[in-house]
Amino acid sequence: MHKTILHESAHPPISWEEGETTYACRWRSEKGTPPPKKLIIAEDTITADEAYRVACEGKGIIWRGDYQNAKQLLQAMSRRADKPSKKSVRNQKSAKKQQEGLIPLAKPMSEIFHKHRLTQSQRSRTLGMLLIQVNPDHSIPLRRAPDVTQACLAVYGKVTEPYVMSLRDLLGFIGSLEWRKNGMALDAIKDLGDSRIHPHYGVFAPVRSEYIGLLEKAPLPASLTKQSIAFDIGTGTGVLAAVLAKRGVQKIIATDLDERAIECAAENIEGLGIGKQVKLVQTNLFPDSQAALIVCNPPWVPARPSSPIEYAVYDPDSQMLKGFLSGLKEHLLPDGEGWLILSDLAEHLGLRTRAELLEWIAAAGLSVLGRNDVRPTHAKALDKEDPLYRARAAEVTSLWRLGAAG
Numbered sequence: 397m398h399k400t401i402l403h404e405s406a407h408p409p410i411s412w413e414e415g416e417t418t419y420a421c422r423w424r425s426e427k428g429t430p431p432p433k434k435l436i437i438a439e440d441t442i443t444a445d446e447a448y449r450v451a452c453e454g455k456g457i458i459w460r461g462d463y464q465n466a467k468q469l470l471q472a473m474s475r476r477a478d479k480p481s482k483k484s485v486r487n488q489k490s491a492k493k494q495q496e497g498l499i500p501l502a503k504p505m506s507e508i509f510h511k512h513r514l515t516q517s518q519r520s521r522t523l524g525m526l527l528i529q530v531n532p533d534h535s536i537p538l539r540r541a542p543d544v545t546q547a548c549l550a551v552y553g554k555v556t557e558p559y560v561m562s563l564r565d566l567l568g569f570i571g572s573l574e575w576r577k578n579g580m581a582l583d584a585i586k587d588l589g590d591s592r593i594h595p596h597y598g599v600f601a602p603v604r605s606e607y608i609g610l611l612e613k614a615p616l617p618a619s620l621t622k623q624s625i626a627f628d629i630g631t632g633t634g635v636l637a638a639v640l641a642k643r644g645v646q647k648i649i650a651t652d653l654d655e656r657a658i659e660c661a662a663e664n665i666e667g668l669g670i671g672k673q674v675k676l677v678q679t680n681l682f683p684d685s686q687a688a689l690i691v692c693n694p695p696w697v698p699a700r701p702s703s704p705i706e707y708a709v710y711d712p713d714s715q716m717l718k719g720f721l722s723g724l725k726e727h728l729l730p731d732g733e734g735w736l737i738l739s740d741l742a743e744h745l746g747l748r749t750r751a752e753l754l755e756w757i758a759a760a761g762l763s764v765l766g767r768n769d770v771r772p773t774h775a776k777a778l779d780k781e782d783p784l785y786r787a788r789a790a791e792v793t794s795l796w797r798l799g800a801a802g
Contacts, residue, residue, distance in 0.1 A: 410560050412437065412458055421529065422559045424552065426568075426598070427703035431560075432456035432525060440465045444472035451525035458527050459563070463541035470526050470563055477519050505787055506746035509699075512783045517702050524562040531558050547573040551597045572597040584612045585638045589668035593635050596660035600708030602635045606770045607693065607737050610795040611639050614768055617733040619688040620645065627651065627727070629681055629692040629720060632708060634661030634674070636691055636737075641670040648674045649683050654707070681719050688729045692720045693737040698747050714748060714756075721760040725800050733765065734798040739772075744787035763801040769794045 407422035412435040423431035432455060438447065440461035447457060447469055459466045530536055532555055534548035547569040572595070579592030582605060595601035602608055620626070624646035628637040631650035640648050650665075652658050658678050665674045677683050682690075695711035711717060717738070724734040742748040757764065769792050776788050 407559065410435070410456075419529075422557055424559045424561045424565075425524075426551070426565055426705055427520070427524070429521065429524060429703075432527075435527075442469070444469055444476065447526065448473045448476045448522075451522045454525070456525050456527050456560075458529065458560070459538070461538070463528075463536060463538040466526065466528070466538070466563055467567070470523065470567075473523055473526065477522060504746050505744065505784075508783060509745045509747070509787075513699070513702070520564070524564050526563045527560050528563050528566055529558060529560050530566075532556055542570075544570060550576065569597060575601065582608065582635070584608045585635070585642055585668060588638060588642055588670060592667070593633050593638070593664055594660070594667065595633050596656055596663075598656050598705045599654070599660040600632045602633060604772060604774055604793075606772055607739075607793050607795075608635060608639060610737060610768050610770055610793065611636055611691065611735070612643070614735065614795050614797065616643065616645075617689055617731065619729055619731040619733070623688050623729055625649075625685075625687040625729070626689040626691065627683065627687045629690060630694060630716065631661050631676070632657050632693075634664045634676075636693060637661070637674045638664065638668050638670060640689070640691065641668075641673045645689070646673060649677055649685070649687070650674055651677045651679050651681065651683055653678065653680045681716070682723050682727045686727050686729045686732070688732045689735065690724060690727060690732070691735045691737070692716075694720060696739040697742055697745070718756055721756050721762065721798075724798065725761045728800060732799070734762070736796040736798060737793070738796065739791055739793045741787060741791045744790045745784070757796075757798065758801070761801050762798045765797040765799045767794050767796050 407424055408431050409420055410423040410431040411418060411420040413419075414437055425431075434455045435458055436450060436455055437460055438457045442457075450457060451473065528536060528538070530548065534545040534552075534555070535541075536544060544566065547566075550573055551569050576594050576596055579590065579594040580602065581592050582602065584605070585591055585593070593602060624644075626640050626645045626648045628634075628640065628648060628650040631637055631652045634650055637648045637650040650661060652661065655678065658676055662676055665671055665676070694716040695707070695709055697710050698712065698714040698717075699710045700712045701707050701710040720736065728734060740750070743750055772788070772791050772793060776782050779785060782788060
């Protein structure tokens with residue numbers, strides 16, 4: 397007898413047949429990708445070559461085998477995705493010489509950047525075709541499957557129907573939960589609570605500590621002695637608000653539009669014991685008041701995010717940057733300062749010029765009071781195999797001290 401199992405929710409439906417049963421669950425994707433139109437059922441007998449071929453064709457693979465074998469299969473598929481063709485090997489050798497400055501760039505850095513993003517997007521889409529069905533209680537009905545309940549609860553909360561998701565997303569949830577539990581120890585907030593920032597899934601983690609050091613060392617404006625009020629615009633994890641609190645700012649209003657960021661910052665502020673100094677407001681950019689110091693660390697790259705979790709990295713048409721600059725003057729107290737923390741990576745990628753940035757600053761009625769610079773220390777800045785090495789190697793992160801012009 398043929399039967400259909402249907403589960404309703406706000407998420408797109410995804411269905412497949414197994415024997416006499418048609419399953420219709422819901423599709424969940426944190427990257428915002430649509431469900432695959434075609435599906436196959438696979439167990440431990442499928443080879444990595446076959447699985448990779450099917451994924452490249454855009455077909456989803458519903459996994460019914462051993463969970464640990466699925467992880468191994470995903471690793472094997474990743475190796476195939478990363479294996480260069482003979483043509484790309486030749487291109488890579490030429491690109492390496494170009495990155496090292498041995499020969500001129502054959503293409504503008506902006507074109508190299510967009511091609512790199514497209515390649516990464518295609519790779520992510522292909523590897524995201526290995527799918528796992530999850531029960532309403534966030535358990536996985538597979539052999540040797542771990543308990544992922546807490547990892548899924550942290551992202552999705554409670555659900556009432558089973559769903560299908562990519563194994564890559566699930567592994568990301570698991571890794572994110574470990575980060576959230578263990579936290580990140582930062583010298584800049586040492587002696588505050590547990591001295592750790594606990595990032596939530598989808599909230600930008602302060603893995604590049606050099607920009608935090610800029611905030612830690614910059615001289616505080618004298619106007620703070622009169623009214624010790626500061627704003628942290630786009631607070632994310634709340635790390636910059638925490639640094640300001642440690643530096644003695646008495647009242648800090650930290651804003652963010654993203655609900656996950658507000659929840660994350662609230663947890664960190666409580667854990668650091670600075671709840672009396674820091675107030676969280678869910679709003680776009682500025683609260684409805686003024687401050688002696690306003691800090692903002694907007695996304696550094698003016699490009700369109702390919703998924704919601706990229707909003708903290710990519711700022712299409714520099715919208716947040718422009719919004720911060722245009723609204724800064726009216727929210728500053730007399731003799732107040734705005735601190736803009738920004739990398740010049742976009743300039744080296746050919747996505748924005750220094751002249752444009754200075755024009756936006758001037759158009760907003762602001763002047764540059766000073767600038768503190770630091771070079772990045774992360775691994776990609778030293779990786780000559782990275783397609784964007786030339787831009788990353790030249791990158792400088794700056795804290796721009798801005799004030800009202802005239």
